[in-house]
Amino acid sequence: xxxxxxxxxxxxxxxxxxxxxxxxxxxxxxxxxxxxxxxxxxxxxxxxxxxxxxxxxxxxxxxxxxxxxxxxxxxxxxxxxxxxxxxxxxxxxxxxxxxxxxxxxxxxxxxxxxxxxxxxxxxxxxxxxxxxxxxxxxxxxxxxxxxxxxxxxxxxxxxxxxxxxxxxxxxxxxxxxxxxxxxxxxxxxxxxxxxxxxxxxxxxxxxxxxxxxxxxxxxxxxxxxxxxxxxxxxxxxxxxxxxxxxxxxxxxxxxxxxxxxxxxxxxxxxxxxxxxxxxxxxxxxxxxxxxxxxxxxxxxxxxxxxxxxxxxxxxxxxxxxxxxxxxxxxxxxxxxxxxxxxxxxxxxxxxxxxxxxxxxxxxxxxxxxxxxxxxxxxxxxxxxxxxxxxxxxxxxxxxxxxxxxxxxxxxxxxxxxxxxxxxxx
Numbered sequence: 001x002x003x004x005x006x007x008x009x010x011x012x013x014x015x016x017x018x019x020x021x022x023x024x025x026x027x028x029x030x031x032x033x034x035x036x037x038x039x040x041x042x043x044x045x046x047x048x049x050x051x052x053x054x055x056x057x058x059x060x061x062x063x064x065x066x067x068x069x070x071x072x073x074x075x076x077x078x079x080x081x082x083x084x085x086x087x088x089x090x091x092x093x094x095x096x097x098x099x100x101x102x103x104x105x106x107x108x109x110x111x112x113x114x115x116x117x118x119x120x121x122x123x124x125x126x127x128x129x130x131x132x133x134x135x136x137x138x139x140x141x142x143x144x145x146x147x148x149x150x151x152x153x154x155x156x157x158x159x160x161x162x163x164x165x166x167x168x169x170x171x172x173x174x175x176x177x178x179x180x181x182x183x184x185x186x187x188x189x190x191x192x193x194x195x196x197x198x199x200x201x202x203x204x205x206x207x208x209x210x211x212x213x214x215x216x217x218x219x220x221x222x223x224x225x226x227x228x229x230x231x232x233x234x235x236x237x238x239x240x241x242x243x244x245x246x247x248x249x250x251x252x253x254x255x256x257x258x259x260x261x262x263x264x265x266x267x268x269x270x271x272x273x274x275x276x277x278x279x280x281x282x283x284x285x286x287x288x289x290x291x292x293x294x295x296x297x298x299x300x301x302x303x304x305x306x307x308x309x310x311x312x313x314x315x316x317x318x319x320x321x322x323x324x325x326x327x328x329x330x331x332x333x334x335x336x337x338x339x340x341x342x343x344x345x346x347x348x349x350x351x352x353x354x355x356x357x358x359x360x361x362x363x364x365x366x367x368x369x370x371x372x373x374x375x376x377x378x379x380x381x382x383x384x385x386x387x388x389x390x391x392x393x394x395x396x397x398x399x400x401x402x403x404x405x406x407x408x409x410x411x412x413x414x415x416x417x418x419x420x421x422x423x424x425x
Contacts, residue, residue, distance in 0.1 A: 003029035031335040057328035061335040063342035070363025076310035097253040115235035133385040144419035157262035166227035181205040187403040213251035261304040268302035294351035300358035
């Protein structure tokens with residue numbers, strides 16, 4: 001895939017939903033234009049029926065600048081919100097948890113939450129990932145075709161996150177549907193065709209997940225198990241524990257981010273391996289040796305989270321551009337991961353790419369993804385199982401992509417393979 005530069009710098013409006021409906025190559029071409037001509041550019045915010053019109057934002061598109069902003073949380077804060085639009089503070093905290101916090105609150109919450117990721121919990125999850133991947137392939141291997149997203153890519157992180165959170169299998173579809181609404185609200189399929197419907201749908205989906213969290217926590221306080229919720233409700237740091245609201249908020253973040261992002265990385269990864277068959281052969285020939293670099297290349301290529309916002313806490317200058325206190329600064333990870341100055345041949349998928357300082361898990365600093373290790377593990381195990389048992393899997397046609405400028409998602413993607421997989425060859 002090579003970018004197509006069909007828009008001039010003056011024609012690029014990153015907050016326009018119509019821009020994100022353009023072909024992928026044209027969007028990549030627009031970011032290439034911005035990196036070259038206006039690496040830090042000003043963009044108006046759209047009129048949204050349910051929100052006041054925002055003041056606009058600075059778009060940061062160069063890899064080096066994304067790193068610089070990420071490393072200075074005191075200068076570019078997260079506490080005003082990580083989405084471009086200005087949401088009420090309670091909304092930000094409920095749906096973003098730690099993502100929308102600054103120190104010392106962010107550090108306190110992260111310390112408590114980290115206590116939940118005990119060696120016992122992590123060891124059990126490591127074992128469960130392999131078992132879950134095997135069950136997922138078992139369920140489709142005799143079909144000869146399936147929807148790769150819903151039946152393979154989404155099934156693994158959904159099962160692992162739900163198991164970590166002590167969510168019963170009967171509730172998996174419930175969680176899947178609610179996370180689709182929360183992160184895919186801009187797509188009419190999930191958020192509705194009327195803009196006024198979006199916020200109520202978001203709030204309802206979040207409230208339903210929060211209620212589920214409270215029900216699980218209630219049982220785990222009296223009878224703790226080996227799951228993450230049990231660890232979280234009993235975690236204590238310097239005499240502090242999670243409040244019910246903090247637990248519910250983190251629970252929503254956990255099931256939404258832990259499910260959606262890894263699902264999309266696996267989906268984009270499979271499409272890339274089919275589009276670049278030589279890279280697939282290289283990985284298949286030495287799976288374990290190539291896996292570490294291949295997985296990071298999948299994350300770079302997919303960039304499941306397209307952007308996050310920061311807010312300047314005081315007047316500053318970035319790449320010669322004056323930024324005033326209170327102005328929004330949006331980090332476009334999708335652009336940073338295609339920056340020609342940071343990556344050789346950025347529009348080629350290379351499973352042996354090294355070094356690969358991508359920003360697919362966010363930039364460096366206190367907000368680096370807490371689940372990065374788990375995501376890498378899930379991607380590795382899922383592709384090991386696919387390579388071993390369904391080595392001829394191919395993607396058919398073009399994926400049905402999510403209409404969003406926040407999540408680089410694939411909703412559906414048909415795949416075919418020999419019924420019975422490798423055992424039938």
